[in-house]
Amino acid sequence: MRKSTRFRTVLIGATFAWVLLLALIPYLILFGASFLTGGAETPVVAKPTLANYLHLLSPAVLGMAVDSLGLAAVATLLCLVVGYPFAAILAQAGTRVQPLLLLLVMIPFWTNSLIRTYALVMLLKADGIVNGLLLRFDLIAEPLQLMYTPLAVFIGLVYTLLPFMILPLFAALKAMDPRLLEAGRDLGASRLQNFFRVTVPLTMPGIIAGSMLVFLPALGMFYISDILGGARTMLLGNYIRDQFLVFRNIPMGAAASVTMTLAMGLMLILYSLANSRMGKEQLR
Amino acid sequence: MNRWLQGLYAAAVYAFLYAPLAIVAVFSFNSSKYSLAWKGFTLDWYVKLWHNAGLMTAALNSLVIAACAATLATLLGTVAAFILHQYRFPGRRLLFGTLFVMMMSPDIVIAISLLLLFLALALPLGFTTLLFAHAVLCVPFVATTVLSRFHGFPTDIVDAARDLGASEYQVFRSIILPLAAPAVVGGWLLSFTLSLDDVIISFFTTGPDFEVLPLRIYSMVRLGIKPDVNALCVVMMAITVLALVLSRKLLKERK
Numbered sequence: 001m002r003k004s005t006r007f008r009t010v011l012i013g014a015t016f017a018w019v020l021l022l023a024l025i026p027y028l029i030l031f032g033a034s035f036l037t038g039g040a041e042t043p044v045v046a047k048p049t050l051a052n053y054l055h056l057l058s059p060a061v062l063g064m065a066v067d068s069l070g071l072a073a074v075a076t077l078l079c080l081v082v083g084y085p086f087a088a089i090l091a092q093a094g095t096r097v098q099p100l101l102l103l104l105v106m107i108p109f110w111t112n113s114l115i116r117t118y119a120l121v122m123l124l125k126a127d128g129i130v131n132g133l134l135l136r137f138d139l140i141a142e143p144l145q146l147m148y149t150p151l152a153v154f155i156g157l158v159y160t161l162l163p164f165m166i167l168p169l170f171a172a173l174k175a176m177d178p179r180l181l182e183a184g185r186d187l188g189a190s191r192l193q194n195f196f197r198v199t200v201p202l203t204m205p206g207i208i209a210g211s212m213l214v215f216l217p218a219l220g221m222f223y224i225s226d227i228l229g230g231a232r233t234m235l236l237g238n239y240i241r242d243q244f245l246v247f248r249n250i251p252m253g254a255a256a257s258v259t260m261t262l263a264m265g266l267m268l269i270l271y272s273l274a275n276s277r278m279g280k281e282q283l284r
Numbered sequence: 285m286n287r288w289l290q291g292l293y294a295a296a297v298y299a300f301l302y303a304p305l306a307i308v309a310v311f312s313f314n315s316s317k318y319s320l321a322w323k324g325f326t327l328d329w330y331v332k333l334w335h336n337a338g339l340m341t342a343a344l345n346s347l348v349i350a351a352c353a354a355t356l357a358t359l360l361g362t363v364a365a366f367i368l369h370q371y372r373f374p375g376r377r378l379l380f381g382t383l384f385v386m387m388m389s390p391d392i393v394i395a396i397s398l399l400l401l402f403l404a405l406a407l408p409l410g411f412t413t414l415l416f417a418h419a420v421l422c423v424p425f426v427a428t429t430v431l432s433r434f435h436g437f438p439t440d441i442v443d444a445a446r447d448l449g450a451s452e453y454q455v456f457r458s459i460i461l462p463l464a465a466p467a468v469v470g471g472w473l474l475s476f477t478l479s480l481d482d483v484i485i486s487f488f489t490t491g492p493d494f495e496v497l498p499l500r501i502y503s504m505v506r507l508g509i510k511p512d513v514n515a516l517c518v519v520m521m522a523i524t525v526l527a528l529v530l531s532r533k534l535l536k537e538r539k
Contacts (some may be wrong), residue, residue: 007452012373015364022420023382026397033400086297089290101294103532108301110477110524114498115517118505119304122311129307162301220392223483227505237392237484244396244488254400257393268388 034255044250052255061239068236071150072218075157079165079214080207082158087169087206091176102170109163117156117227124152124228148230156224157214164213172206173199208271216264236260305521312514333512333519342500343516346480347523349411349496353418354475360419361426361475362468366460368427369434370442387424394421395488402489409491417489421482422475429474429535433467434460466534473531477524 034052038044055061093101108116123129124146131143146152176199184194200207222237236256243253312330316323333339368379386394398420402413445455461468483498490496497520501513 005452007456008367008371011363011367012371015360015367015379016375018360019364019379019382022398022401022416023386026401027385029400029404030393030397082297085293089294092290103529104298105301106528106532107521107525108305110481110528111305111521112481112483112498112524114483114501115308115520116304118501118509118513118517119308121505122307123304159300159304162297216390220390220484222392223487223502227502240392240396241487244399250400253396257396260390261393264388264390265385 030254031258033251034258036251036254038249038251052251053259055252056255056259064234064239065236068219068234068239071153071235072157072215075154075161075218076165076211076215078154078158079162080211083162083165083169083210084207087166087173090166090170091173105163105166105170109167113160113221114223116160117224120152120156120159121147121227124155147228150229152228153225156228157218157221160221160224161214161218164217165210168206168209168213169203170206172203172209176202205275208274212267212271216267219260308514308517309521311511312518314511317511329511329515332510333515336512339497339500339512339516342495342497343520345494346497346520349414349418349494350476350479352415353422353479354472356415356419357422357426357475358468358472361423361471362430362461362464364423365427365430365434365464366456369431369437370455370460383424383427386420387428391421391482391484392488395485398485399488408493409489410494411490414486414490414494414496417485418479418482421485422478425474425478426468426471429471430464430467433464437463470531470535473527473534477527477531480520480524480527 033044035048035050036044037047037049037051056065090098090101090105121128125131126143126145126147128146130146131140134140135143180198180202181194184198189197219235220237220240222235222241225235225238240253240256240260243249243256310322313325313327314322315326315328364379364383367373368376395417398413398417399409402409407413441459442455445459450458483502486496486499487502490499497516501509504513
């Protein structure tokens with residue numbers, strides 16, 4: 001009996017030890033660092049301040065943050081518009097081909113996103129495939145400037161994150177009872193009404209989950225805006241990376257990270273609230 | 285939408301997802317170095333890749349770290365799932381909550397909080413720090429995979445074993461682990477691909493002594509890339525597909 005409790009104690013103790021060291025303490029350090037005084041030129045001083053957070057509200061940083069949020073929001077919307085019909089088609093596919101079709105969505109999802117971004121460069125650069133084809137068929141006289149544009153960053157974000165949208169949408173659409181649509185039709189709903197008043201509300205958890213899985217990473221993917229957007233387009237991720245590696249301003253970068261995490265937490269809470277409310281509505 | 289249009293739309297989305305990857309694959313076999321034109325089939329780039337020490341080291345490092353981090357994450361994640369499922373103890377909800385927050389945290393936040401930890405501990409950035417960072421990335425995914433497998437378990441087997449005098453270790457070793465095996469292996473493969481897929485966490489938590497493939501390609505993209513990188517991308521994609529197909533096979537067995 002004593003040996004048994006020891007086994008139990010060791011497992012629980014070991015798990016708490018690593019969770020404390022590798023998760024809780026790092027988060028606490030990050031949180032603590034965001035209140036330290038220090039700047040690009042000056043060494044970090046252990047004097048508590050709110051200056052870092054106030055600096056986040058300065059017009060330059062706020063403008064960047066709004067741009068970044070806008071960029072991520074548009075990319076999310078594009079993923080939703082492209083992904084929803086696709087997920088619906090996938091959910092209706094025959095049971096024999098469906099696993100294969102799903103696997104084909106998973107493969108790009110798991111391929112290293114830097115490799116995928118590099119693949120996009122091959123497509124978009126001045127002497128790349130897109131320009132090559134357009135020139136060959138005389139649709140353009142000069143190569144188009146596709147790389148280092150906001151358009152390229154959009155393409156990169158949508159390309160990288162589209163599978164993250166499709167998979168939760170697919171799960172939600174798959175779980176929907178098709179008889180509900182028949183019932184709607186029998187009760188005289190048009191196809192459009194059926195879609196907006198039956199399908200969309202029922203798949204809302206999938207829509208929200210997919211949107212978060214696209215929106216949150218989109219804010220951080222600094223390498224996509226680096227490689228495809230040049231120096232012009234800035235994401236929150238670029239800002240945080242630069243604070244750490246270029247300006248060596250750890251407190252500032254920490255404050256930006258904490259703000260990003262809090263925003264994420266807020267969205268998760270809203271999501272679970274929306275989920276439980278919708279669950280109740282379905283019961284009624 | 286009629287079926288024909290649906291098929292066309294699905295094909296267009298697949299084309300969007302696969303066209304860039306296909307182009308990389310095609311160019312890895314093209315004997316022309318820079319131009320778009322197809323100049324004939326060649327395996328030269330694969331041979332050149334084999335002799336490109338820097339690129340091969342980076343790729344090998346990526347695979348080594350993926351295997352090691354997956355093993356560590358599987359160990360920690362399986363134990364975490366086991367105690368969460370089997371025991372009631374103070375702090376259980378905190379553990380659940382932390383795993384959830386770890387899973388949901390943006391990569392860049394995980395990367396930076398760990399970077400600050402490593403700086404505070406004065407650990408030099410390299411293999412060890414990257415190993416821990418990738419394990420942190422993967423553990424919650426292993427824990428949820430294994431936990432979902434536990435959900436369907438008949439609890440009376442464990443009770444029966446205890447009544448017959450099995451120790452907690454014997455319960456774990458002889459009942460829980462064999463039953464959870466497919467999920468444990470599936471979790472390992474999932475972690476392996478997660479680690480191979482990562483860019484952001486590697487970017488912050490490894491040093492120049494231990495360069496991994498995505499970072500190597502990152503620094504090469506700006507300077508211009510030779511086609512042996514295409515060949516390497518094809519090899520890495522093949523490894524990813526293999527791990528993915530295997531993990532899906534293993535996870536499907538539970539049904």
